[in-house]
Amino acid sequence: MSHLPEHQVDNLVTRINRIEGQVGGIKKMIIAEKPYNEVLIQLNSARSAIQGISKILLEARADHSLMNVSDGASLDDELKQLREVIKQYNKMN
Template sequence: MTQPPHDPHAGHGTMVPRTKEEIENIVKRLKRIEGQVRGVQKMVEDNRYCIDILVQISAIQAALRQVGMQLLERHANHCVAKAIREGSGEESLRELMNVIKQFSK
């Protein structure tokens, strides 16, 4: 007996799928960050000056925060707004607040 395909949105009835353009933009930013991380790894391997490495790590953290904030904003404007319109806003807002707390640690 075959299993049904995995639905990544199962249990997230308020999820509003990202557009192809949104996905491409996020992936492009993450690939840029991935390149920065590889650059830092090479800096460590090359025994570069600590401050130079720390500056690059700070830039990576800022870039990740920007991607996270972009996703949080989109989630609030699309998924949470949809949940509120459909009457399940309390649960969606609680979920959003929990992820904001986790994100801001």
């Protein structure tokens, strides 16, 4: 991972824990037969949180690639790996 604070494992795990809480809340809302619009609002919130983590991971991979190239790694190899991450990121959007 990158050296930026938002890219650190602890930060990402905290975000995942929040999302787990959101999903648990959504499950309870469905069981309680809450109005659909309220459930959809929470689903959109969880989706947005997941997309936020995806963005952080994409940024971290880009940072990692740049650091590797500056340390002598193959530019072609790093670009190939970065393209694969971008491809996966784009599937989410």
